[in-house]
Amino acid sequence: MKTPIYFSHEIRQLEQLARESGISDLMERAGMAAAELARELLAGKTSVLVIAGPGNNGGDALVAARHLKAWWFKVNIVFIGETAKLPPDAANALQAWLAIGGELLDAIPADGKWDMVIDGLFGIGLARELSGRYLELVREINRMNLPVLALDIPSGLDADAGQTFRAAIHASHTLSFIALKPGLLTAYGPDYCGQIHVDTLELDAPALLKPNGWLLEKTEVAAALKPRPRNSHKGMLGSVGILGGASAMCGAALLAGRAALKLGAGRVYAALLADAAPAVDIGQPELMLCAPEKLFQLDHLNCLAVGPGLGQSPQAVQLLRQALETELPLVLDADALNLLAIHDDMQELTKSRKGSTILTPHSAEAARLLSSTTHDIQQERVHSATLIAQRLNCLVVLKGAGSICATPKGEWFVNPTGNPGMSSAGMGDVLSGMIAALIAQRLTPQSALLLAVYLHGAAADDWVEQGVGPIGLTATEVADAARMLLNRWIYSPVA
Numbered sequence: 184m185k186t187p188i189y190f191s192h193e194i195r196q197l198e199q200l201a202r203e204s205g206i207s208d209l210m211e212r213a214g215m216a217a218a219e220l221a222r223e224l225l226a227g228k229t230s231v232l233v234i235a236g237p238g239n240n241g242g243d244a245l246v247a248a249r250h251l252k253a254w255w256f257k258v259n260i261v262f263i264g265e266t267a268k269l270p271p272d273a274a275n276a277l278q279a280w281l282a283i284g285g286e287l288l289d290a291i292p293a294d295g296k297w298d299m300v301i302d303g304l305f306g307i308g309l310a311r312e313l314s315g316r317y318l319e320l321v322r323e324i325n326r327m328n329l330p331v332l333a334l335d336i337p338s339g340l341d342a343d344a345g346q347t348f349r350a351a352i353h354a355s356h357t358l359s360f361i362a363l364k365p366g367l368l369t370a371y372g373p374d375y376c377g378q379i380h381v382d383t384l385e386l387d388a389p390a391l392l393k394p395n396g397w398l399l400e401k402t403e404v405a406a407a408l409k410p411r412p413r414n415s416h417k418g419m420l421g422s423v424g425i426l427g428g429a430s431a432m433c434g435a436a437l438l439a440g441r442a443a444l445k446l447g448a449g450r451v452y453a454a455l456l457a458d459a460a461p462a463v464d465i466g467q468p469e470l471m472l473c474a475p476e477k478l479f480q481l482d483h484l485n486c487l488a489v490g491p492g493l494g495q496s497p498q499a500v501q502l503l504r505q506a507l508e509t510e511l512p513l514v515l516d517a518d519a520l521n522l523l524a525i526h527d528d529m530q531e532l533t534k535s536r537k538g539s540t541i542l543t544p545h546s547a548e549a550a551r552l553l554s555s556t557t558h559d560i561q562q563e564r565v566h567s568a569t570l571i572a573q574r575l576n577c578l579v580v581l582k583g584a585g586s587i588c589a590t591p592k593g594e595w596f597v598n599p600t601g602n603p604g605m606s607s608a609g610m611g612d613v614l615s616g617m618i619a620a621l622i623a624q625r626l627t628p629q630s631a632l633l634l635a636v637y638l639h640g641a642a643a644d645d646w647v648e649q650g651v652g653p654i655g656l657t658a659t660e661v662a663d664a665a666r667m668l669l670n671r672w673i674y675s676p677v678a
């Protein structure tokens with residue numbers, strides 16, 4: 184089963200649709216799910232501090248507190264807001280809490296001791312920067328250094344963008360209601376959410392509202408993989424061309440080429456622009472190095488990756504234009520993206536290409552493509568990726584924590600794999616080579632993109648699990664681990 188992701192306005196639509204179909208107890212369901220998870224996480228410990236805010240997120244917390252109290256946990260609630268202004272469901276939850284003898288505190292007692300905090304201060308209704316008592320409370324909870332279960336989303340985090348409203352609660356677990364929201368998974372989301380759990384509140388969300396966003400998951404991306412027939416030869420496995428490697432940047436093209444080899448392309452050609460380009464890659468002599476004009480004379484290329492170390496010389500401009508004029512599937516990265524951003528005619532060429540085009544920008548490259556700023560791209564990562572995909576009629580991966588893949592049809596995917604060890608030179612070059620290799624092996628461009636993005640992050644995660652990284656993890660190591668995982672997923676799928 185695929186896992187959908189919805190923006191907060193879509194979650195509100197879902198709530199409305201549920202209400203219209205006669206479901207009126209969503210808050211009770213959310214509170215019960217929260218209490219059950221809290222009980223499991225407490226694992227025998229008994230004392231809980233519940234923070235309830237002025238909206239329905241506070242209502243969820245009040246319901247959870249009521250159940251925990253009924254199960255004999257020691258529960259203290261700090262409520263911040265005006266009880267008279269609570270929305271109806273939350274007001275009912277408050278009455279039910281008071282009816283079983285519960286009390287409300289207006290500040291965290293200085294001498295209290297708890298095993299866990301339940302954060303029900305703000306959910307998807309947080310609409311502006313935190314200030315005053317709210318800001319102070321978030322900081323105080325973070326200073327307590329206790330396990331925190333955040334209800335729906337850590338308070339202070341923007342459910343759509345994954346940015347913080349000045350500060351946010353550092354949760355150890357987040358229980359997201361109805362479905363995932365993109366802000367949990369991208370930008371700062373992974374830093375604040377801890378382990379993410381989803382409770383659908385018994386709603387079949389995709390049946391009520393068609394999702395446009397999905398979580399990338401191994402079962403989904405690996406479905407494109409098939410074992411090779413024993414009777415195979417390199418021609419069947421496709422040929423990749425890499426175009427880049429201007430003076431002082433040959434390494435980028437070699438990294439992309441080596442990654443394409445390791446991901447199984449039958450033949451890989453690296454065409455280097457540098458005047459004094461090497462004739463052979465001594466560390467990887469299987470790579471075929473050639474001059475750029477030779478690459479376009481080959482009649483058996485299945486995919487071309489343009490950009491690693493390309494530079495922005497007149498020759499680079501001419502070669503990129505030539506690549507865009509072919510019907511080959513193209514992967515464009517780095518300076519290919521920067522050149523595309525400043526040449527309107529190349530953007531027109533891209534829009535009308537017969538072959539697929541895949542763009543792999545990080546946020547600064549995306550900003551150039553959209554004539555925007557890195558800050559604005561990070562504020563709207565999903566929207567930015569889909570906008571580029573639709574404007575340029577291409578597939579896009581907007582890289583960074585929680586990479587966003589987008590299609591020209593408006594579908595988008597968030598990648599949960601990867602770690603800060605990937606913030607190092609060459610990682611993007613390796614990703615370009617990986618995508619190109621999978622396309623050359625006849626995966627559809629979209630399947631190749633989704634698999635490569637997921638696998639690239641999973642390979643880096645594998646090293647971190649082994650204690651290599653995040654500090655000092657190299658792109659070459661990621662390509663090696665990607666090869667190992669790919670083989671494992673195809674040939675020992677249970678492992």
Ligand SMILES: NC(=O)C1=CN([C@@H]2O[C@H](COP(=O)(O)OP(=O)(O)OC[C@H]3O[C@@H](n4cnc5c(N)ncnc54)[C@H](OP(=O)(O)O)[C@@H]3O)[C@@H](O)[C@H]2O)[C@@H](O)CC1
Binds near residue numbers: 211314
């Ligand atoms: N509806 C349902 O059926 C279900 C909803 N569910 C739950 O409800 C949550 C959404 O609830 P919600 O819409 O009430 O928003 P919520 O996040 O509690 O906060 C809104 C309050 O905060 C206030 N406020 C905002 N920003 C502020 C700031 N910076 N500083 C100070 N105040 C600020 C804002 O005040 P105002 O902007 O009006 O001044 C308002 O009072 C959702 O995440 C899920 O947990 C589940 O139970 C499932 C069923």
Ligand SMILES: [K+]
Binds near residue numbers: 302306335337
């Ligand atoms: K919360």
